[in-house]
Amino acid sequence: MSSLRSLCRATGPLLAVAFLTLTTPALSGDFLAQAHTPAATPAAPLAQRLTRLAPQADPEVLRLAARALSCADPDAERLAVIDFSQPSTEKRLWVFDLARNRLLFHELVSHGQGSGNAMAREFSNTPDSHQSSLGLFRTMNSYHGRNGYSLRLEGLEPGVNDLAFERAIVMHGADYVSQSFIERTGRLGRSHGCPAVRSEVAVPLIDSLKDSQYLFTYYPDPEWLASSEFLSCPRGDQRLAMQ
Known part of the structure; x- marks a missing residue:
């Protein structure tokens, strides 16, 4: 010196x-x-941190995701958010590293065949409906199955998504989730209700979320918005205020 x-x-x-x-x-x-890149500080409220990390996302969707997570597990390290109000041609999946205040992935994601074509409009918890489900999920273990490397999901909302494990609703890679598929058909391919992602990112994306992290899937469904325990949780409001 x-x-x-x-x-x-x-x-x-x-x-x-x-x-x-x-x-x-x-x-x-x-x-x-x-x-x-403007950093979101750990002391900032969770909804504000998510919005700063993902300015392309709808702030109201991120606010609801923050409320649900703050109710379920305020110490969670990772959160994925899917906005099913957007068409499948848009990148509508975000994966956040909450511990390090980073956006890890912003990706395309499919919805179920029974939910709609380019736009998802119908959602279900019913086996064999081939529809996507709404609400908050906890991630489970990863495994290799018929769709390749996959991530099991546990639905946390009774009557809304709690049959996800029984329905084999998992996150996995798929060749019908790609820009080239959109260019050929005007939409992504559709699953049997699973949130499928690009094959190229399936492994690192799943690895970032496996083992007791969280996924929040959104659509402006009035009944779910009014009845979800995670969206009306008083503890969630208190925790958000303290963050």
């Missing part, structure tokens, strides 16, 4: 900057990208 101060006095600030450039290890591209 004393040699650097001598250099500054002798040659001026421009040569000192050059000296630092030559003697300091190169910064990674990830570090530089994070340095130019």
Whole structure:
């Protein structure tokens, strides 16, 4: 450091900057990208943090996701949010690392055949309906099945999604979730109710969510919005206020 101060006095600030450039290890591209990205601080309310990390998402959807998670598990480290009010041609899945205040994924995601074509409009908890389900899920273990690497989901809302495990509603990769499929058909392919993602990101995305993390799926369904225990949880309001 004393040699650097001598250099500054002798040659001026421009040569000192050059000296630092030559003697300091190169910064990674990830570090530089994070340095130019506004950070959401851990002390900020959860809904505000989610909105800052995902400005493309509907703030009301993120507010509801934050309320549900704050009610279920305020110490959760990861949260995925799906906004089924958007068409399948849009990236409507976000995966947040809450512990590090980072957006990990912003991706395409499918809905069930029984829920609609490009737009999902019908949702169900009924086996063999091939419809997607709404509400809050807890993630379980990952496994290799007929759809490749997959993630089991536990529905937490009685009568809304609590038959997800019985219905084999899992997150998995699928070749019908791609931009090329959209260009051919005007929409994504559809599942039997599973939130399928691009095959290329299935493994890292599932690994980021497995083992007791959370998934929140949204659609402006009046009955669910009015009756969900996680959306009307007084504890959730209190926890949000304290965050």
